[in-house]
Amino acid sequence: MQSFLQYRKFRHNLEEQIQRHGLNKVAGCATQPDTDREHPLEAGGRNEDELLPAEEGIQPRDHATEEKELENEKPPQRQENGTALLAPPFNGFSQQTRGHRASSTNGSLHHTNTRDTSLSRASSRATSRANSTASRPNYLSTATTRSTIGARLGQTLTGVDVRTRKTNEGGPERGKVFVVAYQGPDDPLNPHNWSITKRVAITLLVASIGLIVGVASSIDSAAIPQASKEFHVSEVTESLATAIYLVGFGIGAFTAAPVSETVGRNPVYLVTMLLFMIWVMASALAPNIGAQLVFRFLAGYFGSTPLTCAGGSISDMWDATQRTAVFPLFANAAFWGPILGPIMGGFIAENVSWRWCEWITLIWAGGILIALFFFLPETYAPILLSWKAQHLRSITGNERYKSALEVQDTKFKDRLIHNFYRPFQLFVYEPIVVLFTLYLTVVYIVLFTFLTGYEYIFSDTYGLSQGVTFLIFVTLGIGFGFATAFVPWVFKRYQRNLAKVQEEGGTHLPPEQRLIFAMMGAPALPIGLFWLAWSARPSVSIWCPIISNLPIGFAIMCIFISSYQYLIDAFEAYAASALVGATFIRYIAAGGMIPASIPLYENVGVPWTVTLLGAVSLLMAPVPYIFYYFGARIRKRSRYAASV
Template identity: 50%
Template sequence: MQSYLQSRRIGLAAKAQVERDLEKARLITLHSTGGGGVDDEPASTRDHDDVSEPPLRPHSPRSEKSLDLDRMSNQNDGNDEEEEGDGGTTNSSSSDTSSDTSTPAERVQTMATVRTQYTSRAALGHSLTGIHARDRRTHEGKGSQVFVVGWEGASDPQDPRNWSVARRIGCTLQISLIAGTVGAGSGIDATVLPQAAAALGVSEVVESLDTALYLVGMGVGSLIAGPFSETFGRNYVYCGSMFIFMVWIMASGLAPNIGAQAVFRFLAGCSASTPLVCSGGSVADMFDGLEKTWGFPLYAISAFGGPMLGAVMGAYIGPSPLISWRWTEWVMLILSGLVMTLIIFFMPETYAPLLLQWKARHLREITGDDRFRSEHEIVEATLFTRLKVSMTRPFVMLTEPIIIAMTLYLSVVYIVLFTFLVGFPYIFEHTYGISQGLSNVIFVAMFIGTEITFVLVPIVYRMTIKEMNLAESRGEGRQFNPEIRLWYAMLGSAVSIPISLFWMGWTDFASISIWSPIFAVALFGYGVMGIFICAYMYIIDAYETYSASALTFVALVRYVAAGGMTVVGIPFYENMGVPYTLTILGSLSCLLVPIPYVLYRWGWMIRKRSKYAVSREI
């Protein structure tokens, strides 16, 4: 709905722009043919340029938009006779124009044809603000000239970066809600492991495949989600993937055995991968580099809480005597339906190339000139070619030290997080004798910990402004080093993860208050969120053009690793015990703590030697 209304608004804006610039184009045409000394091109050149222009189409059908232009053009006819020049050619042109009774689309085409006697650019296409007339390049197919459609100035209200702050925040929160919903799907099923395993006649370890394959599906699906958003736009892909996600969730709820359930959960995970790849692009569509300092955390802090909130949502479904454990899937289905309805009616399209494609289409309809094209349309890149790049280029990042370091860091963090889904009963339920439902409710503490990360946003924001002002004082423009994003990890988040794991592991005894491991869980949430924001924003700013491929590789590895470790989580806790299990995980995270500090000190040197990263240094 919003996309349709948005397209209509872009069409009205294009119509208004043409109405403003049509008189300007007419004057340019008169000037170019009036003998004023501008048209000095030889006849041979003019004859050659005429080949590139479209033929005059006096009988082409007119759209409703061109009818309004007709009235505007006719109002100018009466003034044409008053224009007098030094030479008779100008008077003649004025007389010809005043007697013209053609339609606006025909007048535009006539002006374009006359204009080619002066240059290869049509008058209207040359005069419209934000339109760049140029010859096609060799790889861009047939045709000698195109009018490349851009925004109407830096403050064009149709550009998502120029929307009001409230509108951009609202759109960001909707994207965050999508990510949080599909994230909840990864955590909610783990809350009913005992009941689902008993009903399907399998062990809890086998039933944990349900969660594991969902995570693996999210990783695998990230390879193909990006090209769809670049072809059809963000909004259509969000809506389409949510619908497919709902189909597989419903199938999982109806699955008669563990095999069918595992397959459907894997397919649901593949459909749920869209926010992993597209959300970073959506945020970049609306926020510039400085604004992303608070825009991306606004998305991430809410979205990352999905698995935790999913565990809370399913906390009392399993042990309830009133409803079946399958209600975990029905709850997800209902929630997904509500979110899908919300984004259909209220979420606008943010992908700038698609918006410009809509504008170019409206300009073609208004003027009848097929040369108005967005950059997105000039080179016909098929979905297949985009999929080929998306599925191969991420593996090129295996040679990038920054990508390898951040992938390893996030993989360990996600392994710990998702082993908590099956490990919380051992940490809290078995140790303190609390109920299954209350044990899962403790995930609220972790979610609260993630929200504490908001306190870092104004600190990093001020650091970023300071660095931008320094660069501007040196004449380098308003820019900053990507390493500034590492402060989200360096301000306590990196060390919080091992501290929280050791704290939780060695205070998890019945003789010690349950609040001790609960506070440790909250500290873990703070650390995880800081690392997540740091890794994503650093990769986006360090790799820019290649950031989508880099993030796809990171998502694939971390979700496959987390899915695999979820299966071994139960034997791990049972055989090693809570203290030693968390000690091992804490020791692994200790090895990764220096990563953000090392990259902050020497990251610029790594980027300088990279084939894909930006090499600037403030």
């Protein structure tokens, strides 16, 4: 609904822009003769036997012939308020675009197809009659401007580039194209220029999607004992319901990105949220373990959209500096979801039924879907510019107004293929992608193995109930809050460094400036894990292992924020592929580790299982420091990364 209203408002705003630039005045002067003069082409000005080419059935010529004439033609004169004015050329292209007839009535434009040759013939007839009749003025300039004002619109409005088509756009033989862009940096149609309140609200809406799909990813893990008992399977088998959801998350990332870049963000969010809800409902009604696993996989597949598209939605509205402060909003929602899931699921499964874990998720998701339907606008620039080009074609009657997305005319199948193989290319050839993907994978393995591990760490060791055990996840959230508290400091630091670069003639900071958060959090993760591993024992107060979750949560948030933003800035045009690959690998790995963690905790024990996680995180801790100091050199040797 919001997108539909936005589409209608888009045309209204565009018409206002056109009026502010005087297009109606230009069109009226170009197409209408003076009212106190008799036009030579009216009924009284031509003989009955002189038929216009349109009446003779002459067919219009192709654009190639038209382009050649227009390029060789001198800019025509037009009559405005009795003064002859020379209209400036538009990028070397005549401001007249033949093949249409425009008329203006009360400021509105109406377009009717005519013939190219009609203009020249009508002009010659008008000229001969004017020369033979001294009492009649010369209407040559008026007659020759009876054509579409489409090209003149490009001259009048900024943000329209007339150029020859490139090879990947059909080649020069297809003629020129009017590529539509925003009208300068202050264009109100650009989401970057929306009010801060509106952009924050949209960001929170997108974050709410990340929150609910995160809740769905983990809420079943707290109900494993009850669900496994009902389905008569082991707890390891039932843990696959959580694992398979994460696998669906990873696989779904490959299709969400190209679809959003074809039809826009808004339809993808709405449709995938609806399908996500359908499969969550099916999971609640699952008659057996097989059906539950299939439905959970499909729910994860369609729930992957926010983690794939949210970065793009945020970039649609916020510049690089602003993202430093805004992205943590989404990051907190993305990680609070997996934390709230087991907290809710533990009490629901213990006191009601494990199926109500799914029903509560469905109700919550329904509320978010309603909010998205009414309040979430489209933010993807290529789609917005496609709307603008469509409206310009409607207003001017000139079909050559195209957005950059329409000019390229890339098929969805091709985008899907590229989206499948390019992430693997980046993972093979780019050390930045390899190491940060592995680092994020370690972080996610730590987080999601806690879903099964907390029962061994706290329930078996200290005898806590199911609900109270998972309530301890709140301490991870408090750690997230500590990391978020550093956002203002990091934001101001980024602004100061950017100002210094701009004073020296630069335009933006190198991507390595994004790694400050990760450098703060990298030591905290192994510290927290080693602390938890050797303090979780009956002889030690329960508060000691509980407090160890604070540095773990702090590190998880810091590493995630830095890694995502560094990949976006380092790969720019290929950032989507880098993030898709990272999403796929970390969720597949985390999903595989959930059922594997249960035998580890049972057979190896809590101390050594958590110590193993701490050792792997310690091995990855130098990654942000290495790239902070040597990242620029590594990017210069990269075939995909930006060499800023």
